[in-house]
Amino acid sequence: MGRVNTPVLTNTQQAELERELKSNDNHSFRMRCQAILLKAAGRNSKDVALIVGMCHVSVNSWLKRFKNDGIEGLKIKPGRGRKPLLDKIADKEAVLAAVKANRQRIQLAKADWQATRQKGSKPVSESTFRTFLKTLVGDINEFADG
Structure with a gap:
């Protein structure tokens, strides 16, 4: 069995993740918050992946972004999609x-x-x-x- 990559959350981070999980309109953002909270509770990535509906590699990728950028790292960055032909x-x-x-x-x-x-x-x-x-x-x- 592999090691469990458990993030250590401060009380403010935990409270902010729980608040966003309950109140944010974006479903995928809420799932990312839930994944971080489950990982902080000590679950392994495969269990978290089954619960939130993404693969374990994605869980680890979002965890890495959270560790680097905080809760802002869980948001989708702008610039995705096809660029307009006319500016x-x-x-x-x-x-x-x-x-x-x-x-x-x-x-x-x-x-x-x-x-x-x-x-x-x-x-x-x-x-x-x-x-x-x-x-x-x-x-x-x-x-x-x-």
Whole structure:
């Protein structure tokens, strides 16, 4: 039988983990808090994994993050997922200029805008271009209302 990697929790850490376990809206975050509390109680990783519904390697990974970063280490870090093809800050002016030049034809505006883009950048579909325009219009309307 392998060694049990038991974290030593202070009273404040224990209280904070229990509070987050009971009150946090994010289910996966609550499961991570429960895993740390169970490990602190002396359970081995495989038992904890069966209780919280993850593999024992994940339990040990979250335990390592908790030891390094505290309760903040149990939260998902930003930046996951697919990055947007169009950036509101970088592409806003060029897209608006292309639309002003071709107000009646979005296809022509998109073609003009893509001609000015850097080489090697991914092509954008017409629906993505339209969605980006809608977000820009929403931002402009919020700015005008506020």
